[in-house]
Amino acid sequence: MSRTHKRTSQTGMGASLMKKHFGQHLLRNPLVVKSIVEKAKIKPTDIVLEIGPGTGNLTVKLLEKAKRVIAIEFDPRMVVELQKRMQGHQYAKKLEIIQGDAIKIDFPFFNVCVANLPYNISSPFVFKLLTHEPIFRHAVVMFQREFAMRLIARPENNLYCRLSVNTQLLSEVKHLLKVAKNNFKPPPKVDSSVVMIKPRNPRPEIQFTEWDGFIRLCFLRKNKTLGAIFKQKKVLLMLEENYKTYTALKNIKIPKNRKTMKEMVLDVLKKTKYSDKRARTLDIDDFLL
Template identity: 65%
Template structure:
């Protein structure tokens, strides 16, 4: 009897993961198909679509959302990894007026070179939420907006503001590049099979023009600041690992600057330098071949305690020593990066 109950339970679970066409959804691949037509219609409406739009749909699954998109836009480009879903999509449009308006790309969205599109609509596997978000934000030309279904906690991190418990590095980095707003909460029972958590639909509008800052440089600083987001910046930048990381980049930048200065010297200057120009140890230390007193001063500056004092001095002068990352605004972080850069400190990996 126990075995019979077990077989029945397994059969019921398997049946609950199939839709009317007999395709079994794989939770391991993040396949949770949105089945509620009211929510599908709401997503289409909130996307603000135009009849001339080309829409990129990521993870169309069996095409419930795809068919609604095709009713209102010029073209849908659907990127789908699972060949079974690709066949189902093609089956649904076959013999209809929509067949010429749907392009299906079978492949991994993270490895696919994205074509031009005006709007992105996606119900994505939650485990790749972050890389998909930043892949979209790095896409050129800039698209109008993306309407994406995320796991609810991830979505709330995207829209979190300074002081919110979920405000984090993800919040800051995304909001540097885009305006993000929460549109709709979607309960887990609206999916087949239902996921373990609720979801949310978020609107992402890339900023145009983008802030004039290197994203790698920005992210390098933000990564350090959110090392312990509830500690003061003074406490974070006192940590040996943080200071070591900053000093390594500082020395590298100084070395590169010296190398560039050497290349600008004319032939006569190089001859005057003689053997000193081949002294790699001096170049590594960031020397600019001034008099020995200046060199000794610079050597003192590079000593561990003095280096820490210099870093903390920058924070103090900028009014950041007692501030916490969890409370800083985008403008605060931009100003912090600016004062560090102006002092010769850089954070790009």
């Protein structure tokens, strides 16, 4: 993994395993580990899914609290080190280790997720979490700080984007703590932040793929008006193709005298009075209107 912060003991063992192309960094502050575990609010009956356990510093602390920990680790060398560390450990039977890509693996059942992610999988991981079934209680995840700030950004904030809207639509997201880069060895280039993601239960009654496509369009140029975005030729062509696909799938006959796609779009914009509004100023209720 790239740009991930691996948690391990403060011995030379972990440092010798670091690979630059994985962007691995050792979290050397035990107080941060303790804080993450406390904020995860783990119950004795919980199954915890840990992403990126490294050599197990956080893993051991999670095992002290949870009924069971399932750890998914991409780096096979780290898997070997974690297995060695847990040999003969009092909590060894409570730990299951899976070597693989967290984006591609089907997650087993879990109550709480604790993750420490590289930047390049942060966005797909968040969407995987938010659409995971069954709904879990919450996730406590460490991201690069700017990515974390996008998750919690509100309208008018420069970081407000499609990620902000979708995350806040499907969950309550809260910033828990900032982790300065000097807490890692070697220190990464940027600070990190830990956030809690609590899925909404029940989820909003929307077709998420269609919703996400709509939000993606709105944020094509978030400083442009919606009118300017939806009047673009390529956007109108795409909407036309989508409309034809939808009517074909639903076996709906298209009226011969129907309005053009541009006329239909202009009618909606006029009716909602959103033609002159910009995506960066709209909250979730505006998009749902």
